[in-house]
Amino acid sequence: MEKNHISWDILLRKVRRTLSPAEEAMFQEWLTRDERHKEYYERIRRVWSADETTCELDTDISVMIAGFDEHVRKERDSRRKKIVRYVYRFVACLFILLAVGGGILFLNKGEKQPDRLANVNKEWVPGGNKAIILLADGKKVDVEMLADTMLYKVDGIEVQKDAGVIKYSGLQKSEVTYNTIMIPKGGEYQVELSDGTMVWLNSDTELKIPTVFAGDERRVYLSGEAYFAVTKDERKPFIVETDLGNVKVYGTEFNVKRYRDDGQLKATLVEGVIGFSSDRIAELKLKPGYRLSLAEGSETPEIREVKVYNEIAWRDKRFSFENETLEEIARELERWYNVKIVFTDPALKELVFSGTLSRYGKIETMLRLFEEGVEVKFTIESDTIKVIRK
Incomplete structure (x- = not known):
């Protein structure tokens, strides 16, 4: 040796x-x-x-x-x-x-932490169950404002606040009406649709849904990120519509991510079969374990095999990155912790990281982690976290 x-x-x-x-x-x-x-x-x-x-x-x-x-x-x-x-x-x-399997806090026992991170966890705590329901008549129901023990029911909607679930009972009406579930930054929620389909909604997401599915299809409209566990119904295909194209299924589990600041759409299949199509793209089929990515302005989607857990870890209350840039990770942190992160040196955006951590840890844990090994540090100015070179 x-x-x-x-x-x-x-x-x-x-x-x-x-x-x-x-x-x-x-x-x-x-x-x-x-x-x-x-x-x-x-x-x-x-x-x-x-x-x-x-x-x-x-x-x-x-x-x-x-x-x-x-x-x-x-x-x-x-x-x-x-x-x-x-x-x-x-x-x-x-x-x-090293953090796989548990959130590691880079904190030596008895060691005082740098002042620049002292107030992070006081102002920017992890996200939680937050949602606003925009009803068909234009009224808004802020779930956070409901009493903790209250079971909210109106027009076939049941909100179980403690469980973090919004349920639609499928109350039949003479006409189809739509609700929009709006998840703010720093929020997440589950929705059970009228057909029994379960949807997990990530931060900064909007899902427009009919209160009951009528006709020969089940169509919803998504902006943001959602995980779908679709109730099988071969007579009524389930369609997730986005501004870049549609994901069509008959009964399966999959994740769709379409944030405008990401500049692309990603659809990842967990099980079953899904098809993707748009006005300019004929339907493409995906197999389990594969992800379709479509950049804005492109007519050629990329389909490749991925580690599914990395794509859906947010649903299991984890961050999971594999060879992702600091810029991509920063966008995830901004949505979940409701913060603004700016880079003073554009080159720092390209640093690449891999790993898994709890989404419910303090943001300072993540910041210390990045500071520990690379030439970056974080400073707080008002409501902004700045990334600067050491």
Whole structure:
């Protein structure tokens, strides 16, 4: 073994205080050999000693950490600027991946946190069950304003506030009327449609629906992001209409994401079969595990196999990123925490990260995580979080 290298297993057992006498001697010798070794170990200890960590060691993570060690060893004699640019990005991805299975707070016990993040969790808390129902007559029902114990019922609508579900009973009327479920930034809600279809609505989303499905189809209108578990009815196809095209199904589960600031539509199939079409695109069929992406102005959708969990993690109250840019992640944080994030250096938008964290953690956890490994820091000015280079 090279003198500057030490196995991840020894570092982990050191944190857990389970080293043998021989391993302890090996660790101490390695620690005193280079000042950077102490800093490296302290970073690992802060992760695994954090009060809020719940994750356990994963084989793949262990292999990746070993890869990081190997990279540092091989590149140590190269130009420092090149090392810093590559390794910082690698470390950032590593630390995020360590959070799989639990929200890790990068907080050393007893350590005072930087003032620039001190007020983040007071002003920008995670989202929760929030919705406004725009009724057919133009009246608005703000679900947050309903009494906690109140079961709101009107025109075939039942709101179960504690459960975070809006139910439509399918009350038949002489004419079809429409409601719009509006989810603000920092909100989410579930809707049970009159046919039994369940819809999960993400932040900053609007879903226009008929109070009862009449005719030979079931059509809804979406802006934002929603997960659909459609009740099977071969006689009445279910159609999700967006401004870029329609997703058509007969009974299946899938996710549709169409935020205008993303500049594209994404439809991911979990099970069953869906078809996508528009005025300029003939119907294309998707298989489970595949995602269709269509950029604004394009007539050629991209269909490729994806890790479905990354696409639908929000429904399970998680953030899950894989090779996503900091700009893309920032948009997700803006919607969920109802914040504004601006970049003072456009180049920082292109930093790439992977990992999984709880959506119900404090935003400062995410900000510390990014600061830990790459050349960025976050400052608060009024109602804005600025991303700047260290």
